[in-house]
Amino acid sequence: MINRIREExxxxxxxxxxxxxxxxVFMKCCTGACAAGAITRPISFxxxxxxxxxxxxxxxxxxxxxxxxxxxxxHIPTMAIRGDITQLFFDDLDLRxxxxxxxxxxxxxxxxxxxxDLLARDRGMLLRHCDVKPRIEAAxxxxxxxxxxxxTRVHFPESxxxxxxxxxxxxxxxxxxxxxxxx
Numbered sequence: 001m002i003n004r005i006r007e008e009x010x011x012x013x014x015x016x017x018x019x020x021x022x023x024x025v026f027m028k029c030c031t032g033a034c035a036a037g038a039i040t041r042p043i044s045f046x047x048x049x050x051x052x053x054x055x056x057x058x059x060x061x062x063x064x065x066x067x068x069x070x071x072x073x074x075h076i077p078t079m080a081i082r083g084d085i086t087q088l089f090f091d092d093l094d095l096r097x098x099x100x101x102x103x104x105x106x107x108x109x110x111x112x113x114x115x116x117d118l119l120a121r122d123r124g125m126l127l128r129h130c131d132v133k134p135r136i137e138a139a140x141x142x143x144x145x146x147x148x149x150x151x152t153r154v155h156f157p158e159s160x161x162x163x164x165x166x167x168x169x170x171x172x173x174x175x176x177x178x179x180x181x182x183x
Contacts, residue, residue, distance in 0.1 A: 101171035
């Protein structure tokens with residue numbers, strides 16, 4: 001009986017000794033956790049959508065009205081215009097842009113986008129995406145996925161003034177960095 005107790009004591013002592021944490025075990029666990037974080041982070045960020053401040057649409061046309069309905073189902077606030085962005089700018093965007101640049105999307109005529117693009121450039125934003133005569137499904141598909149955060153600028157398309165455009169205006173990398181530093 002005493003020998004059996006001694007064997008159990010020796011066995012449990014060996015288990016206790018191997019379960020003792022050391023710096024080497026600690027470093028291996030930390031390295032493994034960092035590696036797992038590096039692998040899972042890119043996977044988790046692939047499906048994030050952009051937090052759009054507003055979806056601007058021209059209510060004179062059917063496709064933009066349908067786009068606005070779908071944008072609301074995605075919890076994106078909408079703002080209707082009738083070709084003129086003056087009220088939108090003075091009552092909303094100018095006040096918001098004083099706090100920093102934001103992501104905007106829209107389905108408007110080229111004249112409306114031209115004005116918004118010029119005003120947005122002065123506030124640290126650029127036209128990042130623009131489609132002429134888009135299908136609503138394609139425009140909504142773009143809203144559902146994240147745009148890459150690179151600083152390339154999309155050139156304003158040459159199109160018929162009666163064509164409709166789907167567009168995205170986004171903060172420049174420099175403006176985003178400045179907002180993060182001040183915020």
